[in-house]
Amino acid sequence: MADIINKDAAAPRSDLQETTPDQEEPPHALVELIELLFFAYRDFTNDPDTILDEIGFGRAHHRVLHFVNHYPGLRVADLLDILKITKQSLARVLKQLVDEGMIEQRPGPSDRRERRLFSTQRGQKLARRLMEPQLHRINKALKLSGMESEEISRKLLYNMINTHEHEAIEELFSRQRS
Amino acid sequence: MADIINKDAAAPRSDLQETTPDQEEPPHALVELIELLFFAYRDFTNDPDTILDEIGFGRAHHRVLHFVNHYPGLRVADLLDILKITKQSLARVLKQLVDEGMIEQRPGPSDRRERRLFSTQRGQKLARRLMEPQLHRINKALKLSGMESEEISRKLLYNMINTHEHEAIEELFSRQRS
């Protein structure tokens, strides 16, 4: 009687997952890996937030500044492809970065419709400052995870990315080695 | 003359990063690892979006449902600690999940102020459906990255998480093995 009125956690109900119908339960180890990825990314992206708050920028500004700084001369279209956001979303933060003197735009050398993007010295300085705690976090984690961890995790992350993006990423990475 | 009026990408300017002042350039390999993490997470979180759109939920609903489903009996306070969001942000999506019959709340067995959270059968079914493409993606990536990749990446991700969170995560993980 009291059980029905007062149904608390000690009194299971029929439609709850507790009574586990358990068709094909997913492997715990993999589920935990997913959760670890969530926690790691959560803390990783939190690193630059304090700095960003000080200067009135957000994570969106950080992402744009990072890629422009690391790949000077990037076009707007490249950035859209990298970030997978719309032109309008990008425009909002890009405009602010240009206004604040972090990024400069110049017409493309062969096609003058293009706006090639470059970080200024201030932009570069900020980009590095924002990346610093993230590099530190990764470095620390790699050291604690053994010699092979850098190569293995590089492979794993690469293989987690949509296959049809692989070519674009190879090309992006090759830019900055040239 | 034309250079000054028409400054294009072929005509470098003094305040641009291009002229690299290069104090302590960060190591390319690590920067690429950061970028791979961004790309991998971008695609990973995108997996469930199609399903979520169909039923009018967002990523926030997914996260809540996932943790409640995987750790039945979680308290609201636990969830806040896991997600690192405010009570008000959680309330918004939790209410919808309860209204849609995905999650049920019951008073705690010893402390009746608590609301213990449980996924319903529908909730469990949805949680699994949402996780399925993500599990598939990770599984595929692990297979392509060699035997050790699961153990190593588990270590790496764990070591990327703030140290002061480690205890809470151990405890969380132990819940569902008991």
Add this chain to the structure above:
DNA sequence: GAAAATAAGTCAACATGGCTGACATAATTA
């Protein structure tokens, strides 16, 4: 050389999911 296609920008409106602050309720603990 005119027309079509492309790269980029812009305006407006809207959705999602964070946030703060203030306050309410019920139950437990001191």
Add this chain to the structure above:
DNA sequence: TAATTATGTCAGCCATGTTGACTTATTTTC
């Protein structure tokens, strides 16, 4: 009984994503 705790709720704000419609400058194509 009073204080503390767990949770909920109202209201409003902000960052950052979306769609759709339209403009401008430049290049490419016919």
